[in-house]
Amino acid sequence: MVRKLEGPTTNVTDLELSIAKNPNLQKVYAITVVTPMFGGGYLAGQIDTERLVRTGTVRGQLRFWWRATRGAAYENVYELRKREAEIFGDTSRPSCIKIWIEPTSTESTSKIHFPKYALYSAGKEVDAAKKSSVEHTIGHTFKLHIIYKQPFDDITKSMDLEEIERKEIEPALWAWINFGGVGARTRRGCGSLFCDGISPTIDNCTPEHFLSWFDKHIEKYELKLLQADQSRDWPTLSNQIKTRSRIEEIKDAWHEAIEAYRLFRRRANQEKGKPRPGRSHWPEADSIRTITGMAHPKHNKKYPASKPEKLISFPKAQLGLPIIFEFKQQMDEDKELSYEERRKRRHWEKEPYKTQLVPKGKDRLASPVILKPLSCTPHKSLGIIAILNQPRLEGAELKQNDRIVKQLGTKEIYPNVSYDNNPMQDNKKVYTSAVEAFLNSKEVEKFCESTNLKRY
Structure with a gap:
């Protein structure tokens, strides 16, 4: 019954x-x-x-x-x-x-x-x-x-x-x-x-007490947390957590966490007098140009200039896949050219076609980065950036029109290179882990101490 x-x-x-x-x-x-x-x-x-x-x-x-x-x-x-x-x-x-x-x-x-x-x-x-x-x-x-x-x-x-x-x-x-x-x-x-x-209560949600609250629960539940360089074949909770400097309205804490991540992933040259950012400081775009042999005349030289010649590097793969790369096909300078002048350009004098980066043998890879407001009431929260320990990404595939144009290994995914304005380095060291680079970035430092948003 x-x-x-x-x-x-x-x-x-x-x-x-x-x-x-x-x-x-x-x-x-x-x-x-x-x-x-x-x-x-x-x-x-x-x-x-x-x-x-x-x-x-x-x-x-x-x-x-x-x-x-x-x-x-x-x-x-x-x-x-x-x-x-x-x-x-x-x-x-x-x-x-x-x-x-x-x-x-x-x-x-x-x-x-x-x-x-x-x-x-x-x-x-x-x-x-x-x-x-x-x-x-x-x-x-x-x-x-x-x-x-x-x-x-x-x-x-x-x-x-x-x-x-x-x-x-x-x-x-x-x-x-x-x-x-x-x-x-x-x-x-x-x-x-x-x-x-x-x-957590409001008292436990302060930056001074939050990590203590977290550690007490790890001890209470007798949990084993792996070190940052350790992992299992599945994601596991870690103690790599960054917090805001104060309790805020949920919407404010949430927007701050997302903005820190957005600015880190979109680091690019900001030319004076232009509202939109210019070429990316990340190596992926130039790597695709090198692989495909295609580049607009404006972009046929590597950027920044100190970047190693013909570098092939895709560190953002560690932050979650797939990533879709769509290049601007018509530059502002092209508007001054006639139709015939634009037509005469060879195919390799154009920007690469739409390109997708996927994990090898899979459709997607979830990001190990958690960005959220950790609530202490239905309306108040502490903004956090937390990391899940995930297995090392062993390979990725670069595709155009569902056709693999390049197989990537750990050397390309975890690069150890140095150049000016490289998002994977700071004044102290060059990182091979994009997650570690993010946690130590100027954007996360601002997230913890002040603000990345232009609202105050």
Whole structure:
């Protein structure tokens, strides 16, 4: 016999009803969405206004953050998946936790607009998502119900449910609430969450106390964090975290984090008297020109001039893939030329065609950089930049029209080169890690101490 609990959207058995009567085996968490969601519905890039947060989505998030927290203690994927199956189930055994979502409010309480760069390259769904998300998701509250049920197979029937809650689920829940979110683009702060009792208090959210609060939870949950130069075959939480110098309104902290990242990734020559930046200080554009043999006459010399000749380097691959490179095909100077003069140019005297950089053998690689407002109330937060330890990227492919034009290895992805205005170096050292270069950049320094936004 199956009966339906009042409120939840999922059917549960009589056994689970009896388990639910034991308060030690059932937990309920009231959670608030504090930044607009992007996606999360049954259509890519769109929200479902009737059911903003889905049970399956939350279960997937808890599994991800379980791997990111508890997972570092396992040496290989086999050991990880064995333990994960014991907790969350697989095709051969049921899960020992049952979760469901009970929506309690769908009315938006405020308007916070997406920072432009948070949805950069997110696709054609962006415009529609911006309007519907801002109208429906901020301030949406829901209850997460978790029932811990005793497994009945020979392998896991002796598992202590309270230990599972304390050591396995609570760390994943803590990390998800504070460093993750709901929907897509959560690593860019979309769909960020607040939960009283799991989110830090205002006192713990100050720059002076935040890292202590973080370390206490790592100790409480007995988590093993890897060093910056270590990784597993899956992303894991690290203690590489940068914070703002003060608690702010959620929208301000969010915009500051995104702006620091945008400015770092878009470092370019700023010519006097011109509103738009000029040629990039990053090596990718000139590398593509070298590989394809194509360049506008204005760009047929490397920039900056101190850059090594015919350098092929793609360090931004470490920050997430794919990356799409679209070159400006008509320069301002070309407007003064006649049609015949422009037509006479050889194909190699034009800028390269649209080019895409993808991880070898895959379609995408999620960024290890988390940029978000970590909320201490539904309206106040501490802006953070946090890093996930991810496996080293062993290869990438440069494509034009789905055709591979260049295979890239670690030498090109983790370059060790020096030249003027190189974003991968500062006055102290040359970095081979783009993540490390970002954490030590002038943009992150400003993020921590003052502001990157032109608003004060």
